[in-house]
Amino acid sequence: MPPKIAAGNWKMHGDGASLSELDALIAAHTAPVARIVICPPATLIHRMAERASGSAIAIGGQTCHAASQGAHTGDIAAAMLTDAGATHVILGHSERRADHAETDAEVRAQAEAALAAGLTVIVCVGETGAERDADVTLAVVETQLSGSIPDGVTAATLVIAYEPVWAIGTGRVPTTEQIAEVHGAIRAHLTTRFGEAGREMAILYGGSVKPGNAAEIFAVRDVNGALVGGASLKAADFAGIIAALDAA
Numbered sequence: 001m002p003p004k005i006a007a008g009n010w011k012m013h014g015d016g017a018s019l020s021e022l023d024a025l026i027a028a029h030t031a032p033v034a035r036i037v038i039c040p041p042a043t044l045i046h047r048m049a050e051r052a053s054g055s056a057i058a059i060g061g062q063t064c065h066a067a068s069q070g071a072h073t074g075d076i077a078a079a080m081l082t083d084a085g086a087t088h089v090i091l092g093h094s095e096r097r098a099d100h101a102e103t104d105a106e107v108r109a110q111a112e113a114a115l116a117a118g119l120t121v122i123v124c125v126g127e128t129g130a131e132r133d134a135d136v137t138l139a140v141v142e143t144q145l146s147g148s149i150p151d152g153v154t155a156a157t158l159v160i161a162y163e164p165v166w167a168i169g170t171g172r173v174p175t176t177e178q179i180a181e182v183h184g185a186i187r188a189h190l191t192t193r194f195g196e197a198g199r200e201m202a203i204l205y206g207g208s209v210k211p212g213n214a215a216e217i218f219a220v221r222d223v224n225g226a227l228v229g230g231a232s233l234k235a236a237d238f239a240g241i242i243a244a245l246d247a248a
């Protein structure tokens with residue numbers, strides 16, 4: 001069975017005052033079934049990793065550069081994330097693909113750098129609303145998977161997040177049938193490419209996951225957890241999602 005993972009993507013939210021949300025999360029989850037990962041802005045990674053040390057909560061970055069160092073103003077190397085205490089990194093999020101024109105090839109290069117630094121990568125894929133309307137969702141996701149995932153990954157080092165762009169921050173969620181179809185296609189891709197290991201890789205759903213809809217989503221076949229944006233910012237909301245995953 002793939003691990004259950006509840007990952008929170010804080011995006012460009014949070015400052016020192018938000019550390020209390022992490023404290024609340026740590027206190028409420030001493031022995032969760034699910035693995036819990038919080039990916040705060042880079043400025044909070046070190047502080048959060050120190051606070052979460054010895055707890056059930058892991059800390060991750062939101063992107064990294066493909067190069068190990070160099071003249072790349074504003075960027076962060078994978079080894080800098082591990083140095084700050086991160087164990088995970090989100091790569092290829094649709095907001096990075098849109099805002100920074102990241103391509104599948106770049107995401108793959110970032111993933112290779114992250115794996116070399118010892119990080120577990122959470123690679124994001126997902127169609128836009130226009131692509132869903134044009135009925136090319138599975139083809140789009142297949143292209144992203146083929147282009148973004150490096151060779152040599154294992155169930156311990158690769159997590160996939162299926163995040164339909166039209167469901168992010170909108171309150172719109174695909175039907176359980178739509179989620180099942182794409183997660184099934186992702187599972188088929190992973191097993192075709194990685195064999196038995198592909199059966200053990202976690203596939204997360206992301207896009208408007210809330211405490212109120214989490215149980216229904218986690219009941220879908222091949223959904224092994226969630227990548228949560230807005231509802232991960234408040235420990236009480238995220239705890240509701242974690243509880244639904246623990247119970248699934």
Ligand SMILES: O=C(CO)COP(=O)(O)O
Nearest residue numbers: 009168169207208229230
């Ligand atoms: O993009 C997301 C997580 O990476 C999802 O964001 P929301 O949960 O805010 O829709």
